[in-house]
Amino acid sequence: MAVVxxxxxxxxxxxxxxxxxxxxxxxxxxxxxxxxxxxxxxxxDPDTAHDFVRLGAEDxxxxxxxxxxxxxxxxxxxxxxxLEGLAVDRLPLGAGSPFDGLTIGDTGARTRTGVSVVAxxxxxxxxxxxxxxxxLVAGDVLVVVGTPRGIEDLALILRSG
Amino acid sequence: MHDSLFLxxxxxxxxxxxxxxxxxxxxxxxxIPLYLLAGLxxxxxxxxxxxxxxxxxxxxxxxxxxxxxxxxxxxxxxRELVDALRxxxxxxxxxxxxxxxxxxxxxxxxxxxFVPAVFLGGVTYIxxxxxxxxxxxxxxxxxxxxxxxxxxxxxLEDLVMAGFLPLATVLLVGGGAARVVVSIGVAVLVVVSVLxxxxxxxxxxxxxxxxxxxxxxxxxxxxxxxxxAGATEALNVSAAVGAFLAGIVFSGPAADRVxxxxxPLRAVFAAVFFLFFGFKVDPxxxxxxxxxxxxxxxxxxxxxxxxxxxxxxAAGIGxxxxxxxxxxxxxRGEFSVVxxxxxxxxxxxxxxxxxxxxxxxxxxxxxxIAARIADRVTSSGPVRVG
Numbered sequence: 001m002a003v004v005x006x007x008x009x010x011x012x013x014x015x016x017x018x019x020x021x022x023x024x025x026x027x028x029x030x031x032x033x034x035x036x037x038x039x040x041x042x043x044x045d046p047d048t049a050h051d052f053v054r055l056g057a058e059d060x061x062x063x064x065x066x067x068x069x070x071x072x073x074x075x076x077x078x079x080x081x082x083l084e085g086l087a088v089d090r091l092p093l094g095a096g097s098p099f100d101g102l103t104i105g106d107t108g109a110r111t112r113t114g115v116s117v118v119a120x121x122x123x124x125x126x127x128x129x130x131x132x133x134x135x136l137v138a139g140d141v142l143v144v145v146g147t148p149r150g151i152e153d154l155a156l157i158l159r160s161g
Numbered sequence: 162m163h164d165s166l167f168l169x170x171x172x173x174x175x176x177x178x179x180x181x182x183x184x185x186x187x188x189x190x191x192x193i194p195l196y197l198l199a200g201l202x203x204x205x206x207x208x209x210x211x212x213x214x215x216x217x218x219x220x221x222x223x224x225x226x227x228x229x230x231x232x233x234x235x236x237x238x239x240r241e242l243v244d245a246l247r248x249x250x251x252x253x254x255x256x257x258x259x260x261x262x263x264x265x266x267x268x269x270x271x272x273x274x275f276v277p278a279v280f281l282g283g284v285t286y287i288x289x290x291x292x293x294x295x296x297x298x299x300x301x302x303x304x305x306x307x308x309x310x311x312x313x314x315x316x317l318e319d320l321v322m323a324g325f326l327p328l329a330t331v332l333l334v335g336g337g338a339a340r341v342v343v344s345i346g347v348a349v350l351v352v353v354s355v356l357x358x359x360x361x362x363x364x365x366x367x368x369x370x371x372x373x374x375x376x377x378x379x380x381x382x383x384x385x386x387x388x389x390a391g392a393t394e395a396l397n398v399s400a401a402v403g404a405f406l407a408g409i410v411f412s413g414p415a416a417d418r419v420x421x422x423x424x425p426l427r428a429v430f431a432a433v434f435f436l437f438f439g440f441k442v443d444p445x446x447x448x449x450x451x452x453x454x455x456x457x458x459x460x461x462x463x464x465x466x467x468x469x470x471x472x473x474x475a476a477g478i479g480x481x482x483x484x485x486x487x488x489x490x491x492x493r494g495e496f497s498v499v500x501x502x503x504x505x506x507x508x509x510x511x512x513x514x515x516x517x518x519x520x521x522x523x524x525x526x527x528x529x530i531a532a533r534i535a536d537r538v539t540s541s542g543p544v545r546v547g
Binding site: 007008009010011012015017027029037039041045046047048049050051052 | 236237241244245290294301302303304305306307308309312313315316478479481482539540
């Protein structure tokens with residue numbers, strides 16, 4: 001966050017201002033009446049406000065909402081980018097799998113392939129976040145998160161050990 | 162019969178104020194000069210002396226004065242007074258010296274004597290925080306770098322008034338040297354103790370009086386106001402001074418509620434007060450007062466400009482900010498009229514009323530105009546964003 005200056009305006013309220021990444025000085029005046037004022041300063045003369053917008057209490061809330069909403073959208077996009085390179089997949093445990101009757105820990109999924117089992121789907125409903133002692137039976141569907149390569153390896157292991 | 166006449170006059174007067182306020186709002190200037198002109202036109206010796214009841218005029222002006230001074234005191238919190246004193250003391254002293262002197266000297270030259278000279282000095286000194294705050298807002302100057310300085314100067318003037326008003330009223334009462342000394346001692350004691358209480362317990366008192374119910378809040382304020390005014394009157398310091406001091410005590414963070422209630426109240430009281438001050442001034446005396454008033458206004462505009470310019474310069478504000486700070490401060494208004502009103506009521510000098518009225522009329526109009534010219538001069542042509 002940029003450095004925000006706070007200046008008291010006796011009898012009026014408080015002014016906050018900061019310099020944008022662009023080098024433009026930008027201020028917000030909080031009037032005691034609840035009114036807000038946005039102030040843009042001239043580039044050549046940071047002393048002089050060359051344009052201002054008055055916002056009533058309701059307008060100020062609307063603007064805050066708009067700025068906040070776009071911020072959340074941006075954060076979500078960043079989160080998705082952080083997931084890039086990871087895949088989510090469902091792997092069925094077929095009849096005849098060597099792990100039928102054994103536990104998740106026995107598969108060695110995490111240590112051998114780096115893949116996490118985040119849930120097990122059964123006809124009676126999903127079992128979220130199963131521990132290593134969770135017992136597997138044929139017909140389970142494992143929801144897994146990991147690299148595509150790791151998931152491929154795990155699918156092979158589940159089939160043939 | 163008498164009662165109906167009183168109500169008819171009062172109703173007419175208030176309606177007139179409403180019309181004037183509309184006109185002023187429509188054209189974007191301060192209504193103060195209009196109120197004064199209306200008072201001159203319809204008061205004693207005016208073109209159409211509408212208001213005939215002397216007692217009505219006197220009572221109206223008295224109540225208007227108390228309420229106006231109370232709301233002027235409310236303007237700033239004790240915290241703001243202390244902060245302004247820390248940051249702007251030198252410029253504040255310059256302000257006092259530069260702007261008091263012309264009025265004081267003019268009165269001495271006119272042969273008025275010391276006490277009326279003090280009053281005229283007060284009239285020429287003090288800027289109008291009402292007119293100036295409005296001009297700053299209208300011109301979009303609130304965000305400018307010089308604006309905190311301009312506002313701090315106005316706060317300091319308020320603080321000076323807290324000392325000036327009681328001292329001046331004590332001088333007006335007069336008496337022997339010993340009595341004046343005692344009265345001044347009492348006045349100083351009152352002011353210092355009130356300011357101390359305001360700084361120390363202002364927020365606590367405000368909290369105690371605060372209520373969710375508007376009427377409980379207003380009645381609480383009114384009670385405190387009348388008590389303080391009565392106490393100061395008993396101590397021979399004008400009730401108006403007490404009202405002002407009560408306003409300072411009460412200003413703290415008594416919530417936005419008080420402020421929201423205060424704004425319309427203040428406007429109404431101020432209007433009534435200016436009108437009644439105009440009623441009391443005989444327009445016939447204005448032509449004779451005109452040369453002195455015009456000369457004082459010219460000098461007063463110059464010295465205020467100098468004050469703002471110098472203060473902005475000392476604060477390291479650029480050339481354009483210096484010009485704006487100087488021109489913003491020129492307007493005179495409510496406080497000058499208040500000081501003159503106290504002087505006239507105390508029988509200081511008959512010419513004080515007409516001179517002060519003309520002086521305020523000229524500068525309440527010229528101040529905002531000067532600021533608008535400064536705005537033109539200092540804006541840098543086409544707008545550039547990004």
